Amino acid sequence: MPEHTRSPADDGGEPRLLYGVASDRPAPVDEATELGEPDQVADLVQALDSCAWRLRAARRDIEEYVGYCERNALPVDEPVITALTDSARQAGKRIAEQRESLLTRSEIDVNDQSTGELALRFGLATLSYVRGALEWRSAAFDQSLAVQFFDLRAQGSPRVNYERYEHNSVHQVEAQLLEILGLSPESHSVSATSSGVAAYTLVECFLLRERLRSGDHVLMAPYIYFEASEQLTTLPFIQVERAAGYSIEEIIADVVRYRPRAIFVDPLANTAQQRMIDLPGLLARLRSVVLERTTVVIDGTMLSGGLPAELLASDDAVEVLYYESASKYLQLGMDAGMAGVVAYPIELGEAFDRQRRNTGLILYRHGADLFPRYPKSFYRRRMTRIGANALRTATLLRDDHRVTDVGKVSYPGLPDHPDARIAERLPYAGGCITFLFHERERNTRDELNVLFDRVFTHARRLGVQLTKGASFGFSTPRISAADAFAEGEPPFLRLYLGDRGDQVESLAKAFAQALDDHVGQSLTDFTNDEPTRVSRIS
Known part of the structure; x- marks a missing residue:
């Protein structure tokens, strides 16, 4: 069968056309699928398709590379080429098997989904390995009887072929992230970085060289991510102030008082408490009170891709810089590599490129090849x-007296949250x-x-998937004790809910029952009395 008529995962058995389209490229995710309207399973199949296509593209790139070397009398290590091609083919076969399983099983449970996600991680890791095994960090663009390149686009290139400067894989990630954020390439650019902290560092480098001067004030919201706060507050030549509160009135009052050059x-x-800031309202008020152009820096990690694109527009009064960690939501919870992103007005592209190049903050090729490829519609559905x-879990826990008798559940979507509006x-x-x-104790x-x-x-008893550990963004729920985010505040329980909607009720039940057991047992231990007499919750 000709390759272009096979399904995206074409290394095993007859093809199945998930989107009714015979193509070797991933089909549009918004078309009807064999699984009905797109849900987490259909989106997982689409992600597998995308990875399978990229693996096939890597095999084609290897073939073109070998052909170029043969035409130009350059040495080729045939055993290495065979091993890499076989690795890509085997990964494609595993993806095809898992894809077929997801499409043909009459019932798909969370274990099937987890297996599919493991296959996707394996495919992405193989892709990064296969491409990286032949690539050079400073690729040659001409040669005699020696090979120090893989990507043929490096040949004859007038630009510096140095991975710290730029490379094709990072360009692909940046184009994708620009779309995810809903930004126009005519007004904005983005820089992919090696982590979320690297994204902050890139912003800081830009501000120190292009915006801030000795003695300037910088205003922070009552909370910004602790590592960014640690870095910002230890800069010796600026004065960093913390806003009195989260409301527009409190922040604007401090803007008028301190006249900051930058606001975080x-x-x-x-x-x-998961407090929120009304960014549209804040930016509108800022434009009416600032006396000189002010830079607003937004860390959107917790609301990844959720802010309206028009919010990031700059003008003569306010300049908006946006960044987030791409190690969490933006990599679909694959957690295979670190990444970050910074978005800024297009006229700042040269300044940000220079700072990223000179500080080595770029997302390197290995990490860029690990980054899953997907369109904005896919991402918005998942988020x-x-x-x-x-919201559903928070509502169930808020309505359970076994929970609310002993503690407080916070989620901004709950109607009683101070920032629900x-x-x-x-x-x-x-x-x-x-x-x-x-x-408190x-x-x-x-x-x-x-x-x-x-x-x-x-x-375990209820058959609920759950993990314990830091970070979030995964498909599987995760629980952790978070105690490093706000100085002086006690540790708190953070439950990340993931993309497992059919397990929400069982997870809420497991939590409430565990809390009932925990408080009853700890009171029994304290009083050395019978559980039925000391339990504070029924």
Whole structure:
């Protein structure tokens, strides 16, 4: 069968056309699928298709590379070429098997989805390995009897072929991220970096060289991510102030008081209270009170891709720079590599390129090849599902007296959250809910870890997928004790809900039952009395 008529994952068996399109490229994700309207399973199949196509493209690139070497009498290590081609083919075969399983099983459970995600991680890792094994960090663009290149686009290139400067893989990621953020290439550019912290560092490097002068004031929201705060507050030649509160009035009052050259805001705070800032309202008010052009820096990690694109527009009064960690939501929770992104007005492209090049903050080829490829519609669906799962879980826990008798559940989408009106204007309010015990002395890492053990006991009994660890963005829910985000604040429980909508009720039940067990047992231990007499919750 000719290659162009086979399905994207074509290394095993007869092809199945997920989108009704015979093509060797991933089909548009918004068309009807054999699985009905796109859901997390259909999107997983689409991600597998994309990875399979990239693996095939890598094999074609190897063939073209070998052909070029043969035509130009350049040496080729045939055993290495065979091994790399076989690796790409085997990864494609595994993806094809998993894709077929997802399409043909009458019922698909969370274990099937997890297996599919493992196959996707394997495919992306193989792709990065296969391409990286032949590539050079400083590719030659001409040669005699020697090979120090892989990508044929390096040949005859007048530009510097040096990975720290730029490379094709990072250009592909940047084009994708520009689309995800809804930004026009005519007005904005983006720079992919090696991590979220690297993205912050790139912004800081730009500000120190292009915007800030000795003695300038910088205003921070009451909370910005702790590592960014640590870096910013230790700069010796500027004065950093923290806003008095999260409301527009409080921030604007401090703007008038300090006249900062730059303002740092996180639209959603990574704290137990998960406070939000009304960014559209804040930016509108800023434009009416600033006396000179002011730079606003937004860390959108917690609301990845959820802010309206027009919010990032700059003018003569306010310049907007945006960044986020791409190690979380933006890599679909694959967690195979670190990445970050910075978005800025297009006229700043040369300045940001120079700072990224000179500081080595770029997303290197290995990380760029690990980055999954998907369109904006795919990403928005996934984030909307994650946000809906978080809201549903938060609602179930808020309505369970076993939970609310002993602690407080926070999620911006809940109607009693202080920033609920801000959250309701957004497509989603993040994927994390938080919990704090009413009794402050209970909010310790040790106590939370004991509670986690009980949560896992009930999760296993109810057949619920759950992991424990830092970070978020995964398809599988994750629980952790977060205690490094706000100085002086106690640890809090953070539950990230993931993309497993059919398990929301069971996960909420496991948590409530574990909390009931935990508080009842700890009170029994404290009083040395019978559980039925000392339990505070029924």
